[in-house]
Amino acid sequence: MNITIKDVAKEAGVSIATVSKVIHEKPSISDATRAHVLQVMEQLDYHPNAQASNFARKCSENIIFLAVTEPHVAFHNPHMFAILCGAQDKIREKNYNFSFIGVPDKDTACKKTKEIIGRRSADGLLIHGSATSRPLVSLLTESGFPHVIIGKPQFSSTACWIDINNHVSGDMAAKYLTRCGYAKIAFIGGPESDEISRHRLKGFSSALQLGGLSVDPAFLKYGTYSKESGFQMMEELLRGSCLPDAVICENNQIAVGAVSAIKKHGMSIPDDIGVITFDDYPLSQLVDPPLTVVDIDMDEMGQQAATILLKKIKNPAFQIQSFSTLPSLIIRSSTKNQSE
Known part of the structure; x- marks a missing residue:
């Protein structure tokens, strides 16, 4: 038998609205009531329907990484996967799902972005520089959809971006x-x-x-x-x-x-x-x-991009355009010893 929110409310002796507020961590519920409802949820082994809950809150708890992919992309553009790993570490900490979408070209990237925004199938977008185009950037800025472009666009814009120096x-x-x-x-x-x-x-x-x-x-x-x-x-x-x-x-x-x-x-x-x-x-x-x-350190760059995006999801007015992740030197034998 599937336990429902109605069963939790009945067992706890509270309204369905109160249980909903506890699930969504609303501040209007007292600590005592919150603790009691959570205890009942645990006793009944009740798990909220995340998809329905997200729909009600108009969020997906999903972040998408969008990039242009092609044969042998891992060899030609290994940066992408280091950035992905770094971003995933930060996104996982906040309990978001993280999806990767690879598209064949920039035109398709723009169409896919329009679809994501229209369906609200993600709360935010990380856009790899390979997918960036003027139409895509215009779409992001005009819609106000939370985003971070990884790699400064090669044209003037008000888009949110991060890049290496x-x-x-x-x-x-x-x-x-x-x-x-x-x-x-x-x-x-x-x-x-x-x-x-x-x-x-x-x-x-x-x-x-x-x-x-x-x-x-x-x-x-x-x-x-x-x-x-x-x-x-x-x-x-x-x-x-x-x-x-x-x-x-x-x-x-x-x-x-x-x-x-x-x-x-x-x-x-x-x-x-x-x-x-x-x-x-x-x-x-x-x-x-x-x-x-x-x-x-492209892993670090991915972490920074994800951190910025998470802030932008909470505060859409948050804006950043910056260079980050300073380089470091690894000395090997293809150069002479440094002069004193």
Whole structure:
């Protein structure tokens, strides 16, 4: 026999409305009455219908993480899953359900977001940068739906977002290489239009200029985020009239290609040329020699994004647009020992 809220009310000698207030933790109930009703609920082994309760309160107790997914996404974008794990830790603490929705493209992401908002199938959305578009951001801001975009939109908006400080990452890489005694430093990255590459390059350039070193345009190469592109860009540098003595690689795959090109030319790492990259994935440790990296704690970033979203669910007027999660340096044998 299923125990109902009516059975609890009858056994406790209170109204159904009083039992409902106890279930929903309303402050208008005395501590004594609350304790008595909870005791009766336990004696009768009564468990409220969460779905019906949430419907009555116009909430779902569900948070959705939305991202564009594609074949081999775990290899090409491992950040996403580190962020997911961090976000889940915080969301679980607050007893929310956490769902992941992967979509094939940004247009579908926008349609799915409109559906989620219309059906109220979630109380809040974490939007991965891969899914961000102008229509989606407009939808979020116009509806006032609780959200946090992970990755600053590449256009002006009033959306709520959190991002890492890529300028600081580029600055840190350049400063460390100069402290190691390198003076002719190259930078090889993704497409020139890419926001992450631009900010890291600005940080790199600023650090060199402040250190009294020039930025040689011939030492700046743009390609794709692939091993093949890394190899090709490094080849171009090594065929130039002036050789770099260190190279900053935009990601691990580019670094793997760059290391292959350096070895092909019979050069020694780190004595002939130092190599540093970003993000400490297993790939950076499997390369020979293991790579020095500027690392970002993406798990921490996921936790911060979830914390902000939970605050926004409670207070829709809460607004934040910020860079967070400062990078750290992990030194390995692809760079010389730091100069004293």
